[in-house]
Amino acid sequence: MARLLRRGPVALSLFFLSLVRGSEVIVGDAFTFQDTSHCKAAEGELIHRDRNQRVAFHTEGVWKPDDYYKDRVHSNSSVSFARTVFTDSGTYELICDHSQAKFIVIQLKVVAPHYASVSEGDAVKLQCFYDTKASAVESVGWMKHGELVFERNFSSSGVRRGAGHEGRVSMSREASGDGDLSVDVAAAHAEDAGDYFCYVRTKERGENEFVGAVRLTVNGKTLNKTKPTQICPEDKSLGSGTIIGLIFGFLTVAILFTLLGWCLTSHT
Template structure:
């Protein structure tokens, strides 16, 4: 196998969350520990130019940082202790949070003036006072283009079907993303990760994969040695866990 190939974990579910390590055939560690978090996501649809809200709730007493990220980019951050709010590029004047966040734990955010550039998977999570990531949920946003004669549209819709989405995180990402949301946010966006430039050849296996039958190497090269999310797009009935997968590039 050549450098920068891919190991795919198929049909990810809630029990796949945890730490993973990649080793070569000689036992040499070729990638830092990857912490995989699994989110339950829903599908949202909105018409271009309209607003869309994402409901989130958590205990906001004490210390912690509520974070929203989309496609490896920061969207919004809130420090419970100081009340400081930060917004990512392109979202400065378009994202607001419920004024009841402190007293009621209502972390619902609203995105105004949706555009097709806003499409993607939004991850909502909290970094608690111990530095642990607490996943809340995820939402895949689809923005429909407004027709030339369309002046009004209905409210944003939410799919009844859910998708399990697995997200890999390494210590390199947690340390490197402070600048993305400025000093007020704890490093650690839950989308994508870059672990170095050129990784050695991946000769072996995913060390801690829970089921070898679901771990397979894909001969797909990438210019960076990175573990990157490949969002599952298969729908899952309420009582089953079928078809979503996490992809890590090493």
């Protein structure tokens, strides 16, 4: 049977490693430890191993939070942070059944994002910086919702782009030297909106380490709704003033012709 080393209320386990998972979340967002929903054992624990602190315990088919987390974790069939804080980053140990001598390790990275906004069809830069000289960086890249967006391998100079990003995402060739891991996204699409995570992979770690994030908003193109100026057609109808003028002119001509006729008659 596996031995437990206890420090206060938290048990540190010496189990055989079963599975390691990595997850990332933007600070302030909610986060669910998905594996906790599969825990059916009568007793279980979720421990923040870096802090030697129990987050929640499983009993009577329900996960219940430890006192320290009661304001952010509620009793449920799984363990979720209603909102994450920066100090939630670290290694978590999920134990579902002490008798089976195995557990799941969850690496959680809480990232403070940059915010970017772009109009649909325009270009935008997603910024990320890392000291590439401080460690042997093998490759760098970006992910969105767990899917690859862009990756550059410094060793082979190879580049990979995720589906939907072919030909639209690029990174400076100087990234390995100046530490600027920003990518340029050309002709932004509406579906490009979302959370992007920047990562590096070093030879020592051999796994992705998330070092930055960008929350991108894509605004739709604003249509020009200015009403065109209406040019009124020339009003060709006769106004009352025009009619009176015509009548006056007609009468004047008639009187002149009458006088002219009278004069001619009198002379004859």
